[in-house]
Structures are given as C-alpha cells and as structure tokens.
Amino acid sequence: MNFIRPTAFLSLLLALHSCSDDNTTSDETAVIDPTEEACTTDQVLDSSRGPCDVTLPYASEYEESTSETTRTIASNSIPEHLVGLFGGGSGSLNPNAISEQSETYELPLNPTEATDFTSLLNQNTGPQYSFGVLLNGVELDPVAAEPFPHEGALSANVNWEWNLEALNVNLGLDCNNAHVQPTGKYHYHGSPILFLENLDIPDNEMTMIGYAADGFPIYYKYAYEDATDASSAVITMTPSYELKSGNRPGDGVTAPCDVYNGIYSNDYEFIETAGILDRANGRNGVTPEYPDGTYYYVITDAFPSVPRYFRGTPSNDFKLGR
Template identity: 25%
Template sequence: MKPYKPLIAILMLGAIIMACKKDKQSDTTTSGSANGSAATNGTVGTNVPAVYKKIYGATDIYIEGDYVVIKTNGFPDHKSPYYSGTAWASTKYEAYNGTNPLWGQNPNKIAEADATFKIPLNPKAATTHAATPLGAMGVAVNGVDIFNQYAAMYSPLTNEANGFDQYGGHPQQQGVYHYHVEPTYITANKGKDALVGFLLDGFPVYGPLENGKTITNADLDAYHGHTGVTADYPSGIYHYHITAADPYINGNGYYGTPGTVSQ
C-alpha cells in the first residue's frame, strides 16, 4: 500500500484546496418575500453587497470579477390573469381586477424564463450612451425583467398597455413576463420610494416618490434619472426613477455602460 500514499496525499491536498476555494466564495441559502430583502429560495454569495440582497426574487446572486451576477427564473411573485391555463394556475391565477376600462388580455401565458444578468458592480457614467434594447434592459427586485418604453418594432405602448395586468406587467410571445411601467405590486409592498431594481448598466431604479415628492419627467435628465442620496446609497449615486408618463423607466439610453443578459 505504500506506493499509493503519495497519490492519496495529493488527492487530499486537492480536496482541501477546493474546499477552501469554495469557502472563500461560499453561498448562503436564504429565503424571503415581497416584504423581505433576501433571495426567494435562492443563494446569495457571502461577498455580495447588501443592496443586491434586496433582489429577493433571484435564484442566485454572486460576484464575478467587476460584475454582480443575478440569476432569475422570470416568474412574478404575484398573481396574474396570465397564469391562466398554466401549471401554476391553481395557486397563481387571478382574474383582472385593475382599473383600466380598456383592458384586454393578450393570448400569451407566463412561462419559466431563466435569465442571467451581469451588471457592473461599480457603475460609472458612459462616454457614449447606448440605446436600450427591445427585451430585458434590467431586472426588478422580484426577479422579473424590466423592458423599455417601446412595444414591438419600437412602437409606442399606447395599445399594448391595455394588456398590462393589475400589477403592471404582461408576458411576451415566448412567455417572458416583464414590466414596461411601474410594477405596482412591488411599490405597494415595499413603498413608492423603494428600490425597484437595477438596469443593466448597474444603476438602481427607484419608485415614483422621493423625499415625499412625486417625481415627474421634468425632474429627471434625458436618461430618466438624476444623482442624489438614497436610502441604499447615503453617499449619493446616479439613479433612475419610475414616472407615470412616457418613458416611464428609462429615457434616451443607458446612463452607464451596460453589462449583459442571457436568456
């Protein structure tokens, strides 16, 4: 058996190194709800800054170099008429009970839509401001995609908005549920001035209220944001605000340099 001792020692050393490496970047399983601050049945890396732990709908959050990686499954944590006819209908379906008299349900249904968002850990203003895409331009704290102010083919949301459910979202053809406007389930539960999510450039998105004042487009720059102190950033940071009027969440492109999203 003696000839095998060096091999056993090498294998044991390798196992120790891997264990240490895992411990250094260990993930802690946490749970939460719309009123909580931790990922729902997901994992959060121990070195993830506290503000990103407010993304309670993520399945996984960790740091990768200069980026925060946020993984989601795309399911809204609230009920919706768009759960009708799905495997989750018995617990997640809710008939439309909003206030839009022109509401009409589109033919799409909510489906699982796994996504990986990779956003800058330390966002900075971009020299050249890239346009936001049709599709995910950010992620809400409940793990739902945030889309820009356009419908397909960069059309206005005028008609499409009549298909938004009572919480401000709807699914597209592949079943990806998303928000173009204020996600009212989040702002109702966390506050109109609360953190709503992050755009791909790493800058945070806040609700329509700031210091007791309802924010309008006139209070914001061309990218639909401004710099100031927030509850999460006491030293100040550029941040976007949701408003009741077009462009709702983002204006003429990203203020910073966007990371990536894969779905």
C-alpha cells in the same frame, strides 16, 4: 338695396367668360376636392388593463451575489404577485403562457457613466435592450416591437422611429403593466403595480426596487428634494417629457399622421426644463444605499414610466434576442 341692371350684369358675365377662355396669359388655378379626407391613423388610444386574478403554479426565485467587480442576479422571471390570464382561451390577454425562465445577469458592481446616453431602441433594427431587473427577478422591458405601419409580420420597410407606445395602446397588458413574450417570459412595460403595492412604499422614503442593465440602481417615484442632502424632504420626481403639440408630419404611408396623442413613443419629446429628471429618467445624488452618491434611475407614473435610455453601458445579458 342696390340691384345690378340686367344689361350691366350680362356685360360682366361676358367679360369673365372672355378672361377664362384666354389660357395663354393666365395661370391655371388648382382645384381642391372637397371630398378628400384628412390623413388619419387607425390606431386607437387605449390605456385599459386586464385584471390580475391568476395565481401562478411556480414559486418566485431570485438570488443575488457579488464579487469584487460584479453583481450577479439569477432569476426564473416569476413574480410573487397575481397576474393576468395569459396563454389563449376566453379572456386571455395574449396567447403566450407564462413559464419559468433561467436567467443570469452580470452587472458591474461599481458602474460608471458613459459619455452619452444609449437608447433601448435602435431606430434601424428595433428594440435592442430590456432596461433592467427588479428585486423580484422580473425584467423591465418597456419598448414594444410595434413599428409603423403595424401590418403583422415585420419587414425591412418598417419605420422604427414611430413605434407604438405599449402603455397607451392595447397590447394585452395586465394590471401590472405586464404581458408575456412568445418565450413565456413575463415582463413589465410600465410601473409594476402589484409588486409596488406589496412593498407598501412610503412617500417619505427613497425605496430601491431593482437594478438597470448598466448596474445603476432603480428607485420608485420618490427621492430627496436636494439630491446632495439625505436630510432634505422626500418628494415625487417628475420626468422631463411632454406630449408634442400639433400633428405628426407623416403621410400615413411611410410615417404616421394625425394628432400627437401618445399612441407613439415619439409623440413625446424631452424638454430639459420640464421636470427634475434627465433624458434617462434619472439623476445624480445620494440615496440610502449609496450615501456617497451615485447615478440612479426613477420609475415614474408619467411617461416614460420605465426609462428608455441608459446613462452607463448596458450589460449584454439584457440584450434582446441574445
């Protein structure tokens, strides 16, 4: 082992001291505080659901009629299946009790595709549309009004680009991925589990389950492998969204930070080659109800589950806060 002689070690210390004292020719070195913590979020990833063990005291009402150009749907927004406990009290999933609504939706009977997609979320003002209505009369309304920084009452300074993903945080959803608005309207944020179970949907058939706000049909999960051939195999449709990798770019003050984990809808990104479906979780093709072909949407198990974009022009009857 080699040792530095005392006299040499002392000379080295004096030289270092001399350099550090001379601040006229050297730059200051930044000091890193080892106690400074990395930016994190207090939002918790939570996909748990409440039980569905409540029978509603209302009968489900759904009526559909058509004219030459319009499909009209009337509903009281009450499902036929069991729901969670809502309305306050012990075990309640949120304080809003389910109540009958009086909804009328007018949709184009022969919808057309728009030149571009329309988002359900306006990044300046928040959610602007619900997505559609199922054949039980209950709305699909996937976008939560939960912008960053999540401080209760909404203010003009919220960041709608970073909106909590209702399916991945605890917003009091029951087993149907549904809960209740302050108006008493029961609505789905994701796959309507018991509604689908009651339909007993086979995995070798396309099954239409509702209409989107632009008039195009909605199917659940399965569709023809060859979109142009109704005799081709029926397969599970895959969305083209993936969870981003790395960390969010925010500072924790104006935008969230921490790792992309699905807490925010914006944690996901559309990658055209990642799946079968397009940005609106849909595609063009033939279906049992539209043998000549149409654009149609698909409810998937994976994100986004319920589409977050329209391919056509949405009816104002689905505009939120109207």
